Amino acid sequence: xxxxxxLVDIGCIQHFxxxxxxxxxxxxTCTLRINQSxxxxxxxxxxxxxxxxIWCELTQGHFFNEFxxxxxxxxxxxxFLELTPENxxxxxxxAQNAKWVKMxxxxxxxxxxxxxxxxxxxxxxxxxxxxxxxVSVIPKRLWDEFEEPEMPDFDVSIYMPPLKVVRNVVDRMxxxxxxxxxxxxxxxxxxxxxxxxxxxxxxxxxxxTHPQWTKDKDPNVSQTPTQTQQRDPQEFVEVRVDxxxxxxxxxxxxxxxxxxxxxxxDNRIIHFFLLHDDxxxxxxxxxxxx
Amino acid sequence: MSTxxxxxxxxxxxxxxxxxxxxxxxxxxxxxxxxxxxxxAGIFQEFLIKEEQVTFKIxxxxxxxxxxxxxxxxxxxxxxxLRMCYAGYGSPLVLMLEEGGVLTNCSIKTQEPDETLDFNxxxxxxxxxxxxxxxxxxxxxxxxxxxxxxxxxxxxxxxxYFRLSTFGNAGSTHSDFPKESDMVEAFNCTQTQxxxxxxxLLKPSVKALSSSVRVSIRTDNRGFLSLQFMIKNExxxxxxxxxxxxxxxxMEEDYDS
Numbered sequence: 368x369x370x371x372x373x374l375v376d377i378g379c380i381q382h383f384x385x386x387x388x389x390x391x392x393x394x395x396t397c398t399l400r401i402n403q404s405x406x407x408x409x410x411x412x413x414x415x416x417x418x419x420x421i422w423c424e425l426t427q428g429h430f431f432n433e434f435x436x437x438x439x440x441x442x443x444x445x446x447f448l449e450l451t452p453e454n455x456x457x458x459x460x461x462a463q464n465a466k467w468v469k470m471x472x473x474x475x476x477x478x479x480x481x482x483x484x485x486x487x488x489x490x491x492x493x494x495x496x497x498x499x500x501x502v503s504v505i506p507k508r509l510w511d512e513f514e515e516p517e518m519p520d521f522d523v524s525i526y527m528p529p530l531k532v533v534r535n536v537v538d539r540m541x542x543x544x545x546x547x548x549x550x551x552x553x554x555x556x557x558x559x560x561x562x563x564x565x566x567x568x569x570x571x572x573x574x575x576t577h578p579q580w581t582k583d584k585d586p587n588v589s590q591t592p593t594q595t596q597q598r599d600p601q602e603f604v605e606v607r608v609d610x611x612x613x614x615x616x617x618x619x620x621x622x623x624x625x626x627x628x629x630x631x632x633d634n635r636i637i638h639f640f641l642l643h644d645d646x647x648x649x650x651x652x653x654x655x656x657x
Numbered sequence: 658m659s660t661x662x663x664x665x666x667x668x669x670x671x672x673x674x675x676x677x678x679x680x681x682x683x684x685x686x687x688x689x690x691x692x693x694x695x696x697x698a699g700i701f702q703e704f705l706i707k708e709e710q711v712t713f714k715i716x717x718x719x720x721x722x723x724x725x726x727x728x729x730x731x732x733x734x735x736x737x738x739l740r741m742c743y744a745g746y747g748s749p750l751v752l753m754l755e756e757g758g759v760l761t762n763c764s765i766k767t768q769e770p771d772e773t774l775d776f777n778x779x780x781x782x783x784x785x786x787x788x789x790x791x792x793x794x795x796x797x798x799x800x801x802x803x804x805x806x807x808x809x810x811x812x813x814x815x816x817x818y819f820r821l822s823t824f825g826n827a828g829s830t831h832s833d834f835p836k837e838s839d840m841v842e843a844f845n846c847t848q849t850q851x852x853x854x855x856x857x858l859l860k861p862s863v864k865a866l867s868s869s870v871r872v873s874i875r876t877d878n879r880g881f882l883s884l885q886f887m888i889k890n891e892x893x894x895x896x897x898x899x900x901x902x903x904x905x906x907x908m909e910e911d912y913d914s
Contacts, residue, residue, distance in 0.1 A: 528759070532727070532757070532759060535726075535727055535728030536726055536727065536728075536759075536761070538728075539722050539723075539725060539726045539728075540726075542718075542722050543719065543722055564766070565716055565719060565765065565766050566716075566719050566723070566763060566764065566765045566766065567763070567764045568723060568726065568761060568762070568763045568764075569761065569762050570726065570759060570760070570761040570762075571759065571760045571761070571762070572759050573758065573759075573760075574758065
């Protein structure tokens, strides 16, 4: 197995850092999957992860100037590694003004991803910083745990209001209750509600828009537009979630303003889908029954 | 409004009394200290009350969270509109807040009101009174030696005029404020008085002090302390918060002649 990549453009380096930073705020450890065209940060749905699952996909060509990889075998040309994203962030933090960053899969006392950062220097000598981020190689028999999650057959799909506003409200609601109910309909309305013995607070967002799902836009979508059209657009669907996990998701977002789609299956699934030019992030939160 | 309420928020529950004059929010502790926040009817765009007086007890922590639901720091250019309704005995306090087209509804349960203490502090019994700018007092209060159980306040027509003292593990500290200082706006001291108050009880008043522009310090013939803070709220309107504190009973009051 080999992997070698080089980031040269400072914008790409900073963007890559922000993406990994977002992941580090959502998961302590995760899986990094590498193939010829993409990098993935994956958190699979396991009890130990509290039911949260993450699928983050980066198109390698938008970040790396040079990229070479050789997977496990010819018919399994992928690399699966388990690592702590926070360690990657720490290495990348030293690269925010770098001339270039190289990432390499190496074998030191354990397998590592080695970051080599070339820093600008006033003298003619170059300054290089090297970080070794320990990783563990995931054997092929476990690879099917890390497949892309299926897009749920959602009841409602809506574009979230600016996450900053949602985050402010949820941060306050966090002090009032452990759970929050998110409801939405297909008429641009989203409601956040907490209810306890002492107080009930509900925040109502209106005039939101809805994504148009077609098979063309995303080939993975099994959902056809007719499914949502069959519902009464005014009818609300809702899910109840742990407020701390939701607040964590909202405060993790480091990658600039973007469209955030929220898909809901009544009382069963909540799925956030963030789409950027070169990065997509999917986040599933466990739903607590009402 | 939340600035004024935060200035008296040292206990979870508060008593709210609404009358035609406005709202009075009272918080008490240990039967020795009472804080009152006055939100006069004039600061509201609309203030309607059907009965002569309406009283209820409410969780002040929850109320403050609701008032700040859109975040405590106001972004420039954005204003939050607030409407409060109370339907009478047993009803919840209902808040409606709107900011940038987003609407939040809060319904907070109210409780049976408690009796509040009457500190019986009237101006005819005031022995010493000083009105000063809050600035300099803020510094002194922020540096109060917390290892001292007691804050001793001396007010006198003679030197040192106004002295704050603490007696902590490292030693005693004295802060003197001469009456000629331009921080002092009014000085009416008729008799030398030295009174002691528990620091732990007075600490909450620091919140009110830090939001205020002006403070009046008065003591009466029993050694009771009244602090009145003039606070300018976000819209530039003036509101008052007052603190009453009973002197520390473990110590004998000594009147220096």
